[in-house]
Every structure is written in structure tokens, then in C-alpha cells.
Amino acid sequence: MNRNLDNNTHSDQPFSILKHLKQSTAEHHRIAEQGNLAKYIIDHSITEDQYIELLKKNYSTYLLVENYLFVHKNLLPTDLQSMINFEKSGALQKDLLALSVASNSVTKTTFEMPVTLGALLGSAYVIEGSMLGGLLISKHLSSCKNLNTITTHHFFGGQPKSHTARWKKFCNIVEGITLPSKEIDASVHAAAQVFEKFY
Numbered sequence: 001m002n003r004n005l006d007n008n009t010h011s012d013q014p015f016s017i018l019k020h021l022k023q024s025t026a027e028h029h030r031i032a033e034q035g036n037l038a039k040y041i042i043d044h045s046i047t048e049d050q051y052i053e054l055l056k057k058n059y060s061t062y063l064l065v066e067n068y069l070f071v072h073k074n075l076l077p078t079d080l081q082s083m084i085n086f087e088k089s090g091a092l093q094k095d096l097l098a099l100s101v102a103s104n105s106v107t108k109t110t111f112e113m114p115v116t117l118g119a120l121l122g123s124a125y126v127i128e129g130s131m132l133g134g135l136l137i138s139k140h141l142s143s144c145k146n147l148n149t150i151t152t153h154h155f156f157g158g159q160p161k162s163h164t165a166r167w168k169k170f171c172n173i174v175e176g177i178t179l180p181s182k183e184i185d186a187s188v189h190a191a192a193q194v195f196e197k198f199y
């Protein structure tokens, strides 16, 4: 059965997988936001050690998810395949190197993620969507006095135009995909699993 169609019984709105993901993972976002060290960028109190810890945590998690997407990208539609790269972990690697932390010293993390289209989409949703929060966070970096010796922030530095354009492109592609019910559920489970890696 296709929930893209059968979910619309009481509504004129077409079913949106992205809205469904956003609603179903709202609590995960709240917890991730509360627990994430980036909150100390927003209140400007972050220390260099906390910043390094945040970069390390993000590096291992983004690399894990980017690698999972890369290895299985043949399951994705071609236009989405071309968006799969190591941009986020690459930017984090540069930030760590600038602080004299070799990325190969960062503890690797693993997950048991099913390999299905739904799981790939749910995982990609979390790492792409997370860049929206990054835009807000980037505005506070220059007020963090403990980070004022760092000249360039590759990951959190914020490129509002390219992040926004990338997110729009991602949303347009994903909304064009029709998923069976089982895969919609798989996408929510995968998104939740990825959020939990950021806690």
C-alpha cells in the first residue's frame, strides 16, 4: 500500500515525506539541540576544548552517515546520488587540523543501519537538515571570545546561500519520490537513529 496516497483521506494536502519526518522526529531534534555543545556557541560561552569536542563528535558522526550514503548511493535516484559527497566531514576535518587535531585520532563510530531507500532518505534528511541549524549557529561564532584566534570556521562558518540552495534542492528531489508505507516508517527509524548519534 502506498501511504503517499492513502494518507490523504481527510486532507487536500498531498502527503509530504519531509513534513512527516519533521513531525515524527521533533522530539529527537529537541533533545539533540539541548544536548549539543553548539548551544555554547549560541550563548557565546564555548571554550576551545568544548569546540574541539563538538568538532570531533560531528566529524565522526557526519563521516559515518556520509560514508553509509556513499557506499549505498546506487539505491538513490540519480539526481540525489550527485548530492552525496564528503563535504561536511571534509570541512570538519579542516577545522580539526587547524586546531592541531588529526582526524585519524578521532574515535570512529558505527551503527547498524538497514540498507533500504527509506533508511537512506531518513539518514540524509538529518544531515542535510542539520545545516539549517548551522546557519543560526554561524551568526554567533564571532561573539565567542574563546574562539577568537580561529580565523576560518569551515563547518560552522556558514554559507547561507549555498546551504539554503542545497536544502531546497534536496527537498525538491525527496518530495518527488514515492515511498511505500514500510519505507516511510524505515525513513523515520533511520532519522531517529542518526539523531541519537548526535545526542
Ligand code: HEM
Binding pocket: 018, 021, 022, 029, 032, 033, 034, 036, 037, 038, 039, 125, 126, 127, 128, 129, 130, 131, 132, 133, 134, 136, 137, 195, 198
Ligand atoms: C544547538 C543546536 C541546534 C540548533 C540551535 C538547531 C536549530 C535549528 C533550526 C533553527 C532549524 C530550522 C528550523 C525550521 O526551519 O523549522 C533546524 C532544522 C533542523 N535541524 Fe537543527 N539545530 C540544532 C542541532 C541539530 C542537530 C544536532 C541535528 C542533527 C544532526 C539537527 C537537525 C536538524 C534537522 C534535520 C532540521 C530540519 C528540520 C526540517 O525542516 O525538517 N539540528 N535546526
